[in-house]
Amino acid sequence: MELYTKTAHELHKMLVDKDVTSVEITESFIDRINEVEPKVDAFIATTFETALETASKADEKIQKGEEISALEGLPMALKDNMSTKGVATTSASKMLENYVPPYDATVVKILKENNIPILGKTNMDEFAMGSSTETSYFKKTKNPYDLQRIPGGSSGGSAASVSANEAVFALGSDTGGSIRQPASCCGVVGLKPTYGTVSRFGLFAFASSLDQIGPFAKDVTDAANIFNLISGHDSFDSTSINMEYPDYTSSLKADVKGLKIGVPQEFLGDGINVEVKNAILKACDNYKALGAEVETFSLPLTDYFIPIYYVICCAEASSNLARYDGVKYGYRADKFSDLTDLYKKTRSQGFGAEVKRRIMLGTYVLSSGYYDAYYKKAQQMRTIIRNNFADAFKKYDLILTPTAPTTAFKMGEKIDDPVQMYLADICTVVVNIAGLPGMSMPCGVDSEGLPIGMQLIGNSFAEPTIFRAGFAFEQAGFSKIPLPTFKNGGAN
Amino acid sequence: MEINIEYIANLARLDNPSTTEEANKLRKDMTEIIGMVDKMSEVDTTGVEPTNHAAPMQNVFRKDELKPSFARDEMLANAPESVAGCYSVPSAVEDA
Known part of the structure; x- marks a missing residue:
């Protein structure tokens, strides 16, 4: 098995056991990027040289017998709206084509402190505004499952890079679904954390009360490890929450007995593709089989x-x-x-x-x-919605929904119709409005072989519950989907 | 409802669309989007407090102490135009 096919926790064990070096792992990913990037176009820029230097530093530590952190030496991809000192950061806009930040975002500082090689900066919708990565000034990223389809957006490059095994993991940002919807389209795990748990310092602001950085991962264990790494208080972000952050991997227990899961019936009705709906209903049955209590309920005002x-x-x-x-x-x-x-x-x-x-x-x-009529009204509605979620979480530990109403759509299909494009985020935006955590993970494929994602929404700071439920689903084999096929290439 | 594109563009410090076609497309898109968001008026929100932020916000205080900041040249490196260590823009105040 090629190194690039492995999860971060598998590669971490190999590094610790000295079966492989970080440089070898990084080279494996560089080869993979050179092989598939012409088809996928996930990256705006690659930074292989510094990635290999970082990998060497991780290797030195291992050789000296020093302990390494869970993601140390494991190469990743970074959405191009997070500041990297000395490396152009463009937000996929002509406006910032030549902008070279004089400082690192807090998450980038964390990556560097942990000797995590950054393979490159990933493509996105311009200033993270979009659901298909088609509004990028530079290029269009393709879905590794079907190269004529969109990878989702706005973090489409990050999602596609993990899906196509071009990075062990990636970071994205999510304002209304920009991590979860592309994760769903590309068949990977994507977490939008509770507002305030990951520093936004150095993240190019789009909508500050909604923006949040989060991970793309190959599995739930990796997602928990990445969240462990990037979460925490930061004095450079006045909205950063100062609290005790737990070890999120301690919630990785494959046991959902007695867990109460509510499914909003409004997200199983019109406007949700029937194959997506059936996959979600099957996920509900699977959770019941694992011992969870699952029931539908009405979530008002959808x-x-x-x-x-x-x-x-x-x-x-x-x-x-x-x-x-x-x-x-x-x-x-x-x-x-x-x-x-x-x-x-x-x-x-x-x-x-x-x-x-x-x-x-x-x-x-x-x-x-x-x-x-508009702004104040929306803020008042936000209050009502938060209260409705507070009520729902009195009854349920988690809320389960589709991540997106359809699987990945074709390029060009919605780009001229903003309202249709906006509806791609119908299941995800509310999580940002209420500041809650939400995770998308695969729960099947449609008749075309395209991934279907389910979204687990938790109460504020309930990431441990999300990880626990996601892990149980994954361990039971319910999230297993075929690998990307890169089909329909050459047609664009 | 007619959206005054010219008025809004000026507030947003954007040029007016250069062609009638562009202006019409923008007006059509905005009218559709505003039509969609107008749906909010169906819900009675009388007396509901607005929520500005998802997380409870509080003032964060720190000690007022000197910390190293960026070197001037480093910051000016990204400036489209600079003169004598300053950002350069067209004159904004007329000569007396």
């Missing part, structure tokens, strides 16, 4: 999740993206008549269509006369 989400995220984005003005860093237009014209020309030329649409929408809902 029709309003997407409207609330788009008002909040666009409003926050219009404010956050005001910083891109052609003065301090990033793109600047060539020709302009005065300072205001410099701003306008720079922003109009530097941003893509979807980013401009969301800035316009956010500006509109915050503008005089509309604030109460």
